[in-house]
Amino acid sequence: MSSDILTSPVPPPGLTRLSISSTSQPSSSSSESPLTTPSFGNPLRFSSDGGSDEEPEIVPKVEELEENGIPIPKIEPSSEDNTISPSPITPRRGRGRPRKHPPVTTTAAKGRSKTGCFTCRKRKKKCDEAKPSCNHCLKNNVVCEGYPPKAYWRSGKQRRASFALDPPAELPLLIDGVETETDRIFLDHFNINVSRVLTVLNDDGNPFRTILLPMALRHAGLMHSVLCLAGSHLVERHPGNYDYVERQAHHFGQACRKLRMDEAMAANMAGESDMIIEDPVIASTVVLCLDTVVNGDLHGQYRYHMDSAEAIINRQRKDPRHMSRNVDFQMFLHEFFNYHNIANSITNYQRRNVFMSEDFELPQFMIQPEAGALLGVMDGLFGILSRIRKIRDSVRQRKHAGYLPLVDYELLSDAQQIDVALRQWRCVHEKGTARHVASMLYRQTTWIYLRRTVLADQPPDQKVHEAVHDGLMYLRQLPGDDSTQSILLMPLFLLGCSAYKTEYRPEISEAFDRLQAYSEFGNIKYARQIVLRIWEMMDGGDEDVWDWETIISNMGWDFLIT
Known part of the structure; x- marks a missing residue:
């Protein structure tokens, strides 16, 4: 019977539980006889349902067997028919090699938060x-x-649509200030045309190409000034081009804003600081001053820029540390300022020029008159012009005070000394060149300026007529397309203000036409209108025709004749 129990997978009907002792020796209190299994050597005890066995009862452990990798379920007895029924179990991984098809894990690993x-x-x-x-x-x-930044989920279709709609990234500006096609036209126009009509130097020595333009490529404020100047020149050529007008106004506003933002310039104008002003900032002042000449401003906007340049030069005279290390630019600055400053004093009695100061001297580096970009400054002629201006101021004061004669002996003595200096003056340029002819024209009109001042309200004499005739002779020798046309407005104006003979006037008018065609500056037409007004006064016998400074002031005009 014991043999059947051990080998049968199903217990006999008389047994319901199989108790396995936890010790290797049979209990002394048990009434059952121990049965020994040869393979395990563990005693087994069976008890009936009504037995009083004190040992703990446990469910028999069924070994997990596998057949072809499939686990065999555990069998438990049934309460109805006293048979063991299978119950669900959780599969356990077997020992040894891993299964060919491991169970799929449904829970994803948690990634690092971003x-x-x-x-x-x-x-x-x-x-x-x-x-x-x-x-x-x-x-x-x-x-x-x-x-x-918070990233919002977008579908693939949305991402493709956004890529199609987003514009490509813009490249940075190659040159600060040059933003549009019109700006590029302005820059080319400055380099090819405007720089050519601003100086007598049209070769490699043109300071507007060799000095100012390289500075502008590295300084946005100066570039805006350059484009503003070129835009003004094109607006004079094409007044109906709205794009030119709009871009010129834009660059003018940006150039002025850059100047106001420069701390060194503001402090220097207020006289409160020793901060050194950079060369491009000074150059921007020069270019904006020229812009008033090109656009024909009549309201004295040039004064701000001229006053700024004068303050800078005076500071440099007091403290050489403020002078530029670029000697070429420093010489250009002094020549430009002095030229326009003297020319301004010829037409505006309210503004005195720097040459009228007793202690004024040209700096030592300006010792090569033939290298000048303009005329009259480094060769000494403008020093003579400033002395004549002093005599004119005295004559005007005597007239207002009612003194007679208007030119007393003291003023006449000063005029004679100026005449001697003018006769001793020698041109530094080679004879037969256009610059030599232009210099002789400057000398001739300077003497006319002196003669008209000494005569004041007296009628003109034959010497004045002959001087005008000789001046026109020099003027005829200068071709209309020569670079000397850029500096002819001032001597042409002095000739016109002294042309009492009507036969001289057509030739002077033709010279104004040539000058307008060459440079196309806006101030030329206003200078011509003043000359026409003086001719009317001459023909009417007006005694005040010599005082064209007062005539211009009464017209309400204030501009540079350069």
């Missing part, structure tokens, strides 16, 4: 993601660098 602050992510610390700064950074006394 919504923490940049500081915690760099330090590989957990971030509490508090805003605006996480508490972890505050606790550790470190700077919280913030959080990455």
Whole structure:
């Protein structure tokens, strides 16, 4: 019977439980006889349902067997028919080699959060993601660098649509200030045309090409000034081109704003600082002054720029540290300022020129008159013009005070000394060249300026007529397309203000036409209108025709005749 029990997979009907002793020896209190299994050597005891066995009862352990890799379910007895029924169990991985098809894991591994602050992510610390700064950074006394921008989920279709709609990234500007096609036209026009009509030097020595333009490529304020000047010149040519007008106004506003923002320039004008002004800032003042000449401004806008240049030069005279290390630019600045300053004093009695100061001297580096970009400054003629201006101021004061004669002996003595200096003056340019002829024209009109001042309200004499005739002779020798046309407005104006004979006037009018065709500056037509007004006064016998400075002032005009 014991043999059947051990080998049968199903217990006999008389047995319901199989008790396995936890010890290797049979209990002394049990009434059952022990049965020994040869293979395990463990005693087994069976008890009936009504037995009083005190040992703990356990469910028999069924070994998990596998057949072809498939686990066999565990069998438990049934309460109805006293048979063991299978119950669901959780499969366990068997020992040995891994299964060919392991169970699929449905739970995804949790990845590292990417919504923490940049500081915690760099330090590989957990971030509490508090805003605006996480508490972890505050606790550790470190700077919280913030959080990455919030990314919103978009479908593939939305991403493709956004790529198609987003414009490509713009390239940076090659040259600051040159932003549109019109700006590029302005820049080319400055280099090819405007720079050519601003100086007598049209070769490689043109300072507007060799000095100012390279500066403008590195300085936005100066570039805006250059484009403003070129735009004004094109507007004079094409007044109906709205694009030119609009871009010129834009560059003018930007150039003025850059000047106002420059701390050194503002402090220098206020006389409150020793800050050194950069060369491009000074050059911007020069170019904006020329812009008033080109656009024909009549309201004295040039004064701000001329006063700025004068303040800079005076500061340089007091402290050489403020002088530019670029000697070529420094010489250009002095020549430009002095030329326009003297020319301004010829037509405006309210503004005195620097040559009228007793202690004024040209700097030592201006010792080569033949290298000048203009005429009259470095060769000494403008010093003579400033002395004549002093005599004119005295004559005007005597007239207002009612003194007679208007030119007393003291003023006449000063005029004779000027006449001697003018006769001793020698041209530094080679004979037969256009610059030599232009210099002789300057000398001739300077003497006419002196003669008209000494005569004042007296009628003209034969010497004045002959001087005008000789001046026209020089003027005829200068071709209409020569670079000397850029400096002819001032001597042409003096000739016109002394042309009492009507036979001289057509030739002077033709010279105005040539000058207008060459440079196309806006101030030329206004200078011509003043000459026409003086001719009317001459024909009417007006005694005040010699005082054209007052005539211009009464007209309400204030502009540079350069």
